[in-house]
Amino acid sequence: MDLDYTKEQSMLRKSVEEFLAKECPFDEVREIEDSEAGYSSSMWKKMAKLGWMELYFPEAYGGLGDPFGDVAIIMEEMGKKAFISPFFSTVIQCGLILVEGGSEKQKEALLPEIAAGKRIMSLAQLEEEGSYLESGINMPALKSNGGFVLNGVKMFAMDANIANQLIVAARVAGSGVTLFLVDAGDPGITCTKLSSIGKDNLCRLVFKDVAVAEANLIGKIGEGWKILKKIEARATLAKCAEMLGGCAEAIDMTKEYAKQREQYSTPIGGFQAIQHYMADMLLAYDTSLYYYHKVCWMIDEGMDVATEISALKAQVNEKFKFITERSVQIHGGIGTTREFNIGLFYRRAKAFEYVMGDTDYHYAKLVAALDL
Amino acid sequence: MDFKLTEKEEALKKEFETFFAAEMKNAPPEFENGGLEGIYNSDEGFEFHKTMARKLGERKWLSLGWPKEYGGLEATIMEQVIFDDVRGYYGAPGVCGFAVGMFAPTLLAGATEEQKQRLLPPIAKGEAFYCQGWSEPDAGSDLASLTTTALRDGDHFVVNGQKTWTTGGHKAEYLFLLARTDPDSKRGKGLSVFHLRMDLPGIEVRPLLYMDGKHLYNEVFFKDVRIPARDLIGVEGEGWNLTRQTMNFERSGAGGFSGAKRMLEDLIQYAKTTQRNGQPISQDPTARRKIVDLFIGSEVGKTLAYKIADLHQKQDFMSLITAASESKLFSTELAQQLSNYATEIMGPYGQLDHGEFAPIGGSMVDLYQFSKGATIFAGTNEIQRNLIAWTGLGLPRLKFK
Numbered sequence: 001m002d003l004d005y006t007k008e009q010s011m012l013r014k015s016v017e018e019f020l021a022k023e024c025p026f027d028e029v030r031e032i033e034d035s036e037a038g039y040s041s042s043m044w045k046k047m048a049k050l051g052w053m054e055l056y057f058p059e060a061y062g063g064l065g066d067p068f069g070d071v072a073i074i075m076e077e078m079g080k081k082a083f084i085s086p087f088f089s090t091v092i093q094c095g096l097i098l099v100e101g102g103s104e105k106q107k108e109a110l111l112p113e114i115a116a117g118k119r120i121m122s123l124a125q126l127e128e129e130g131s132y133l134e135s136g137i138n139m140p141a142l143k144s145n146g147g148f149v150l151n152g153v154k155m156f157a158m159d160a161n162i163a164n165q166l167i168v169a170a171r172v173a174g175s176g177v178t179l180f181l182v183d184a185g186d187p188g189i190t191c192t193k194l195s196s197i198g199k200d201n202l203c204r205l206v207f208k209d210v211a212v213a214e215a216n217l218i219g220k221i222g223e224g225w226k227i228l229k230k231i232e233a234r235a236t237l238a239k240c241a242e243m244l245g246g247c248a249e250a251i252d253m254t255k256e257y258a259k260q261r262e263q264y265s266t267p268i269g270g271f272q273a274i275q276h277y278m279a280d281m282l283l284a285y286d287t288s289l290y291y292y293h294k295v296c297w298m299i300d301e302g303m304d305v306a307t308e309i310s311a312l313k314a315q316v317n318e319k320f321k322f323i324t325e326r327s328v329q330i331h332g333g334i335g336t337t338r339e340f341n342i343g344l345f346y347r348r349a350k351a352f353e354y355v356m357g358d359t360d361y362h363y364a365k366l367v368a369a370l371d372l
Numbered sequence: 373m374d375f376k377l378t379e380k381e382e383a384l385k386k387e388f389e390t391f392f393a394a395e396m397k398n399a400p401p402e403f404e405n406g407g408l409e410g411i412y413n414s415d416e417g418f419e420f421h422k423t424m425a426r427k428l429g430e431r432k433w434l435s436l437g438w439p440k441e442y443g444g445l446e447a448t449i450m451e452q453v454i455f456d457d458v459r460g461y462y463g464a465p466g467v468c469g470f471a472v473g474m475f476a477p478t479l480l481a482g483a484t485e486e487q488k489q490r491l492l493p494p495i496a497k498g499e500a501f502y503c504q505g506w507s508e509p510d511a512g513s514d515l516a517s518l519t520t521t522a523l524r525d526g527d528h529f530v531v532n533g534q535k536t537w538t539t540g541g542h543k544a545e546y547l548f549l550l551a552r553t554d555p556d557s558k559r560g561k562g563l564s565v566f567h568l569r570m571d572l573p574g575i576e577v578r579p580l581l582y583m584d585g586k587h588l589y590n591e592v593f594f595k596d597v598r599i600p601a602r603d604l605i606g607v608e609g610e611g612w613n614l615t616r617q618t619m620n621f622e623r624s625g626a627g628g629f630s631g632a633k634r635m636l637e638d639l640i641q642y643a644k645t646t647q648r649n650g651q652p653i654s655q656d657p658t659a660r661r662k663i664v665d666l667f668i669g670s671e672v673g674k675t676l677a678y679k680i681a682d683l684h685q686k687q688d689f690m691s692l693i694t695a696a697s698e699s700k701l702f703s704t705e706l707a708q709q710l711s712n713y714a715t716e717i718m719g720p721y722g723q724l725d726h727g728e729f730a731p732i733g734g735s736m737v738d739l740y741q742f743s744k745g746a747t748i749f750a751g752t753n754e755i756q757r758n759l760i761a762w763t764g765l766g767l768p769r770l771k772f773k
């Protein structure tokens with residue numbers, strides 16, 4: 001047993017940290033949040049140049065073939081900066097779907113494009129009911145002229161407003177959920193940004209007679225849910241890494257504030273009331289982090305983590321909220337303002353709760369895993 | 373990052389499991405639901421504890437991590453944690469926490485060679501049982517304010533004062549004492565550690581029954597008790613440093629987490645096989661949510677215990693102090709959550725602690741009472757939170773007047 005990161009991983013972390021510290025101060029994050037595009041295209045190109053996008057892609061498609069745990073390090077560092085970009089939607093969610101379910105042709109065409117920062121993609125899975133389950137995917141994909149036609153509404157598609165292409169989960173009668181690669185610019189698609197606590201690129205998509213050629217199926221007909229399940233653990237792990245980065249930064253920020261803010265002529269961090277809050281926050285973070293390390297290791301070892309990943313996401317969902325809520329409390333009134341950075345994390349915690357399954361979804365999975 | 377156990381560790385784990393699974397079949401009914409209550413509340417329970425201790429001693433499992441010259445195996449910290457993990461899962465007695473967990477490390481850290489040669493082997497063999505003489509009525513969390521004195525008189529020290537919360541004081545043959553050898557000293561200065569026999573003239577042990585009526589704790593009164601000077605451990609006046617050195621180390625809490633896991637398995641079994649409102653309790657959404665909460669807690673906690681082992685291996689002692697405090701906090705509050713949720717899930721049966729109608733042998737309602745003590749003893753959870761804030765976050769320490 002050795003629970004440290006390798007030297008290479010520590011170097012990767014350092015380079016990501018240095019880049020983000022230089023390129024993306026919190027003021028920049030707020031600007032991105034307020035912009036219509038909701039991301040910085042210049043940053044996106046620089047990230048591609050640094051090789052972040054292709055890190056875990058197979059070498060056969062121009063990737064570096066690194067273990068997935070490495071890309072999670074990047075997510076963790078992004079989480080510390082409350083950084084916003086289409087990295088998760090494009091590189092993690094859609095990248096994993098292509099790696100696991102895409103045809104040779106699709107992989108050859110798309111993965112290098114993603115790696116070069118030339119292509120943004122968005123996964124359109126959830127619908128108006130907001131269900132995370134297979135039964136929640138009901139958009140019909142009707143067979144027509146050797147291809148398919150999509151009609152209906154998709155909700156909470158991240159970065160669809162800036163995407164070149166969408167991966168749409170729809171249902172083929174008699175065969176089940178199927179994934180389709182769709183041009184985001186198709187005239188039959190109307191995309192509207194949803195205003196949300198995360199101030200991110202959550203979108204609503206309306207599909208009206210959108211035709212998809214058979215060549216743009218990802219995987220076989222009826223294989224869509226299987227592919228989504230196959231990428232679930234890794235995508236969830238990456239999101240958890242980002243959330244844990246947020247936890248770490250919130251604690252760090254709050255600790256520094258408590259040391260420097262004085263009341264009654266003494267730093268408030270000297271008061272036991274504050275110390276006990278902060279001890280609980282550190283406990284919540286440390287325990288979640290160590291468990292995350294274990295799940296990350298299991299994934300890189302190729303073990304089945306269906307149960308553990310749900311325990312992890314449920315844990316991190318709740319602890320990120322807990323830590324950021326206490327953080328704002330300790331900051332006092334200033335913590336509730338737009339100009340102060342801790343509020344970024346308080347909002348992220350709520351927004352990320354819904355990504356890759358909320359707490360209730362994962363509890364239901366655990367109930368099944370425990371055979372209750 | 374690598375969580376894998378080595379082949380040797382896996383083999384050792386299997387050996388521990390086989391041993392405890394077989395031996396726990398010999399538990400007498402008086403051992404009841406185990407724990408400290410199982411050990412100390414009855415003669416039969418204590419006999420079982422002693423028998424197990426001797427068997428563990430024969431295998432050198434009480435001295436796993438010690439140097440070979442004192443009867444140890446020089447096992448790695450990981451192997452010790454695996455032992456705690458497995459023993460905790462089976463709820464097995466036989467390891468006197470005061471002798472093996474506290475006094476032996478103190479001896480190894482600061483005793484003279486003669487003392488090590490004399491006092492360590494009986495602990496390793498499972499023949500010496502200790503209790504702990506630290507807390508006093510007016511010195512709890514603020515242990516350094518203790519007032520019991522041990523004053524030199526020729527080749528003896530004479531002890532006067534009172535200790536309290538002395539777990540097992542009515543069963544143990546020996547006590548390790550922290551007392552003031554310099555009567556004019558304050559706080560951590562002028563304290564010394566002693567080994568002493570509990571049958572010395574002038575020692576009086578009075579029971580201090582737990583809320584459920586069980587006999588764990590005692591008050592111990594000292595009136596002109598004479599201890600041979602050779603039983604002062606280490607250096608006179610340096611007892612506080614010696615005590616602090618061994619307070620937090622080597623407590624991974626692995627046993628607590630695996631014990632909780634075992635109890636959770638019992639609870640799940642109960643919920644699946646018990647009907648209420650026309651369905652198994654395990655179908656009830658509220659009960660399910662509680663069970664999953666507990667599952668996540670026990671999963672996460674176990675990783676913390678192994679992280680502690682890893683920090684120990686790497687000699688990262690600052691992180692270790694934080695992590696050990698985290699483990700104490702987490703495991704004891706998990707035990708409270710477990711016992712509260714379990715007794716809620718059981719409905720009105722949750723209150724039955726004994727007899728044919730008590731679910732899972734009344735273990736959960738027992739734990740509901742005993743776990744209340746666990747967030748208080750061995751450094752209250754408030755003290756643990758202070759330590760985490762100081763060592764883990766670098767917040768300002770309390771100033772003493």
